[in-house]
């Protein structure tokens with residue numbers, strides 16, 4: 667089939683989220699846009715990230731339709747092509763109901779900057795009341811890398827799957843810090859946060875993190891199933 671390279675990457679991202687303990691239930695989805703086409707790969711609804719195989723990664727058009735009538739994807743899939751239409755710079759999307767991400771989303775705000783990595787999300791996170799694109803579109807700004815949906819989960823966006831998956835992993839970490847740190851823990855001052863952003867860009871942190879996530883995905887996969895390396 668055409669576009670196999672992107673399909674393999676989508677499968678790897680599903681397994682990477684599973685290895686990280688972000689795919690224990692039905693309902694998360696990863697997508698990768700096919701460059702220059704109104705098409706994207708995403709995963710079926712019927713399995714967890716832990717169970718995903720190449721056949722479970724299916725091609726949809728920008729109406730959310732598959733050429734195969736047997737394919738069932740999430741009823742919430744429409745925000746993927748909705749975001750691809752709105753944001754030509756976004757080529758990959760990850761959505762999970764990870765435990766700490768969902769706990770942080772329940773607070774209805776972006777994560778506090780209690781660690782260097784939280785600077786990715788400061789001022790670049792939309793809050794949407796639900797996962798309908800009609801709800802996401804009014805709150806999503808150019809440059810936003812995450813969308814928080816209170817009482818549901820979160821979405822991360824990237825110029826490629828390396829960015830979208832690495833940001834999701836990073837959001838999981840900083841969400842856990844936000845939820846568990848004391849309410850009066852001091853946040854990083856803005857001038858410090860600006861210096862950190864410059865440093866992280868120089869260090870190519872997100873691409874290095876994607877490399878790590880791929881190694882974890884390979885380590886956690888036993889040939890049929892991905893067993894989480896990190897307990898949620």
Ligand SMILES: [Zn+2]
Nearest residue numbers: 693742763819
């Ligand atoms: Zn969801």
